[in-house]
Amino acid sequence: MSIVVTGATGHLGRHVVTQLLEKVPAEQITAVVRDEAKAADLAARGVTLAVADYNSPETFDALFAAGDKVLLISGNEFDKGRPQQHKVVIDAARAAGVALLAYTSAPGSLTASLVDDHRATEELLFASGLPYTLLRNGWYHENYTENLAPVLEHSAVVAAAGDGRVSSASRADYAAAAVAVLTGEGHENQTYELGGDVAWSFAEYAAEIARQSGREIAYNPVPGETLQSILTGAGVPEMFAAVLADVDASIAKGELVVDSGDLSRLAGRPTTPISEAVADALK
Numbered sequence: 701m702s703i704v705v706t707g708a709t710g711h712l713g714r715h716v717v718t719q720l721l722e723k724v725p726a727e728q729i730t731a732v733v734r735d736e737a738k739a740a741d742l743a744a745r746g747v748t749l750a751v752a753d754y755n756s757p758e759t760f761d762a763l764f765a766a767g768d769k770v771l772l773i774s775g776n777e778f779d780k781g782r783p784q785q786h787k788v789v790i791d792a793a794r795a796a797g798v799a800l801l802a803y804t805s806a807p808g809s810l811t812a813s814l815v816d817d818h819r820a821t822e823e824l825l826f827a828s829g830l831p832y833t834l835l836r837n838g839w840y841h842e843n844y845t846e847n848l849a850p851v852l853e854h855s856a857v858v859a860a861a862g863d864g865r866v867s868s869a870s871r872a873d874y875a876a877a878a879v880a881v882l883t884g885e886g887h888e889n890q891t892y893e894l895g896g897d898v899a900w901s902f903a904e905y906a907a908e909i910a911r912q913s914g915r916e917i918a919y920n921p922v923p924g925e926t927l928q929s930i931l932t933g934a935g936v937p938e939m940f941a942a943v944l945a946d947v948d949a950s951i952a953k954g955e956l957v958v959d960s961g962d963l964s965r966l967a968g969r970p971t972t973p974i975s976e977a978v979a980d981a982l983k
Contacts, residue, residue, distance in 0.1 A: 701799070702748070703882050704764060706732040706789060707773035709739050711842070712804065715875035716771060716882075717742055723883045732763070754785035757792075764796035769882050772803045774818065783820035790821075794828045800888060801825065802833040802881050804874075807893055807958050812950040814943050831888040833881050838895035838958045839868040839947075841977035844905065848981050850934070852913065856920045857906040860927040864902075864951035867895030867958045869971040876967035895958025896971040908978050924949055 703720060707713040708731030720729050726746030733739045734753050743749050752759035754775050764770060770793050775785045786803070793801050803825055805818040825832050851857055877894055881887045900908075903919040910917040922930070924945040931941035950956060964971050 701767040701769075702728055702730045702765065704730040704732060704750075704768050704770045704798075705773070706752075706754075706771065707775070708742065709733050709735070710773060710776070712871050712875060712878075713773050715871050716773075716878050717747060719872075719875050719879045720882065721745060721747070723879060730768075754788055757788045760788055760792035762796075764793050764798050766797040766799075768793075768796065768798040769800045770798050770802070771878055771882060772801060774804050774821070782817040783824060786821040787824050790824055790828050790830065794830055799831060800833060800882075801828075801830045802835055802878060802887075804878070805834050805836045807836050807838050807895065807956065808891075809893075809955045809958065810947075810950055811953075811955060812943070812946040814947055833887045833889075834891040835874070835878055835881065836891065836893050836958075837874050838893075838963075839866050839956050840874070841868045841870050841896075841972065841974055843868070845974075845977045845981035848909065848978075851906075851909060851917065852915065855916055856918045857902055857909070858920045858922055858927065858930060859902045859951075860922055860924040860945055860948035861902055861951035862921055864948075864954060864956070865899035866901075866951055866956045867897075867899040868956075868974060869894070869896035869963055870977055873963060873967055873971045876969075877963055880966040880968070892962040892966060893958050893960040894963040894966075895956075895960070896974075897961075897964055898971075898973060899957045899959070900974050905974065905978075908975055909982075912975070912978055912982055 705716050708717050730748045731742050732750045732752050772789050775782045806815045906917045906919040928941045928945045
C-alpha cells in the first residue's frame with residue numbers, strides 16, 4: 701500500500717510530500733511527477749517517483765495498486781480541459797481499486813467560473829463509485845503574498861473585491877489537512893470545507909503590509925474590468941485575468957469566507973495568520 705500524490709513537485713504537492721515524510725516511512729510514498737529531475741530531492745529521501753502526465757492517459761496505466769490512498773491535486777492548465785485530465789486519474793484509480801481518492805476542490809460557497817472544473821470533477825468522482833474525500837480548499841495566502849513586489853512598487857493593494865473578506869490560509873495548512881486524511885481513518889465519502897480561522901479584508905491586508913514594511917500602502921478598490929486591464933497589462937493571460945476578476949467579484953459577495961473550522965480541526969492546530977505570510981514574503 702502506498703500513499704500516492706499527484707502534482708508532487710507543485711507548490712501544494714511539495715508541502716504534502718514533505719509533511720507525509722514526517723508521518724510515514726518514505727517507502728510508503730509515491731510522488732507522481734512530470735519531470736523526474738525536479739523531484740530528485742524527494743527521491744534522495746527515499747520517496748518513489750512515478751512519471752506521468754494528465755494529458756497522457758497511458759502514463760497512468762498500472763501506476764496505482766489496490767489499497768492505495770491517492771491525492772489528486774487539481775491541475776493548473778485552465779485551457780486544457782481539466783475535468784478530462786482529472787478523469788484520467790480517476791479512471792486509473794478505479795481500475796486499480798484504490799482505497800481512497802482525495803481531491804483538492806474549491807469551496808461549496810464559491811460561484812465564480814473557477815469552480816466549474818472542480819464541480820465537474822466532483823461529479824466524475826461521485827460517478828466512479830470510488831471512496832472519496834473532497835478537500836474543498838479556500839484561497840491561499842500565497843496567492844497574494846507571493847506578489848508583493850507590485851504592491852510595494854505602487855504603494856497600493858489593488859483588487860475588485862470591495863469590502864469583501866477572505867478566509868485564506870497557507871499552503872502548508874492545506875497540506876496538513878490532506879496529510880491528515882491520507883494517514884488517518886474515517887474520511888471516506890466526506891466533504892471538508894477548508895479555510896483559515898480568521899477572515900480579512902483587503903484594507904486590513906494593505907494595513908498589515910504597511911505596518912510590517914514601514915511604508916504607506918493603500919487599498920484601491922477598482923471595478924472588475926479595470927482589474928482585468930491591469931492584469932493583462934502586466935502580462936497575465938487574458939483568460940486567467942478574467943478568472944481572477946471573477947473571483948474578486950465572489951469575494952465581494954462573501955463567497956470566500958469559509959468558517960466551518962474544518963481546516964484547523966484536520967490540521968490539529970490553528971491556521972497560519974495572514975500576518976505571518978506577509979512577514980515571510982517580506983524577508
